[in-house]
Amino acid sequence: MFHARVDGHATSTVCHPLLEGQIIVICTPIDENGKPTGPPIAAMDPLGAGLHSKVMVSTDGTAQRLNSRSCPLRNDVIGILDT
Amino acid sequence: MKPGTVIGTVTLSQGAPQFQGARWLVVSPMSADNLKTGKGYSDYSTPIVYDNLGAGVDTPILYVEGAEATRAFDHPIPVDAINVAILDNISFAPPKS
Numbered sequence: 001m002f003h004a005r006v007d008g009h010a011t012s013t014v015c016h017p018l019l020e021g022q023i024i025v026i027c028t029p030i031d032e033n034g035k036p037t038g039p040p041i042a043a044m045d046p047l048g049a050g051l052h053s054k055v056m057v058s059t060d061g062t063a064q065r066l067n068s069r070s071c072p073l074r075n076d077v078i079g080i081l082d083t
Numbered sequence: 084m085k086p087g088t089v090i091g092t093v094t095l096s097q098g099a100p101q102f103q104g105a106r107w108l109v110v111s112p113m114s115a116d117n118l119k120t121g122k123g124y125s126d127y128s129t130p131i132v133y134d135n136l137g138a139g140v141d142t143p144i145l146y147v148e149g150a151e152a153t154r155a156f157d158h159p160i161p162v163d164a165i166n167v168a169i170l171d172n173i174s175f176a177p178p179k180s
Contacts, residue, residue: 008118008175010086012145014136015168016155024145024168026086026118026175039114039127040175042084042145052178061151072147072155072165075084 003081004029004057006049010042018064018071025049025077027057043075054081086113086173088124089142093131101160106134108166110146118175134166143170 004027012024023045029038034054041057044064049055056079063076091109095102110132114125132146145168152165 005177007115007177008173010145010168010170010174011172012168012170015145016136019168026173028115028177036115036177039112039125040086040118042086044084051176061154065154070154070157072151072153072167073084074147074149074151 001056001058001078002029003031004041004043004055005034006045006051006053006055007040008051016072018068018073019044022046023048027055027077029057030054041075043077044073045077047077047080049077049080055079056081084145084147084167086118086170087111087132087144087146088113088117089138089140089144090124090129091140099161101156101158106137108132108134108138108144110144110164113143115175115177118173119177121173130164132164132166133162136166136169138166138169143173144168145170
């Protein structure tokens with residue numbers, strides 16, 4: 001899990017069936033001062049985080065596998081940070 | 084899951100039996116600059132990605148690396164990266180400063 005900032009969104013028509021209907025956000029991993037620490041990643045966002053909000057991202061597929069055991073997806077927004 | 088641009092394809096003359104009918108893409112992971120401008124290629128190393136969606140060259144995709152990639156199959160398969168989405172539109176606007 002790491003902190004990230006939501007920097008954008010992506011849309012897709014042709015995708016894995018389990019990605020259908022999910023919101024895809026593009027996140028930049030950040031350190032405690034808000035400085036980027038790596039290249040942008042994509043994550044599913046069931047919480048509806050807004051642009052530039054700080055979020056907690058899980059890089060494990062477990063959250064997705066709660067719905068389906070055959071899910072290849074990982075990177076989930078699992079929390080929106082207040083402070 | 085990472086955004087990447089398809090920069091080529093790979094064909095195999097021989098491969099693991101599970102790979103029969105597989106399609107392979109050479110993918111350039113997108114950097115923040117690529118996402119901002121929507122063009123160009125990063126200098127990150129380029130993974131080979133399993134594809135069953137039919138992505139063409141120069142298409143932006145999302146791919147998953149790691150053990151999760153094998154979960155899309157109902158049989159064991161030695162795959163480490165899989166294409167999960169062909170992207171229609173990407174908006175990327177990091178805050179200025």
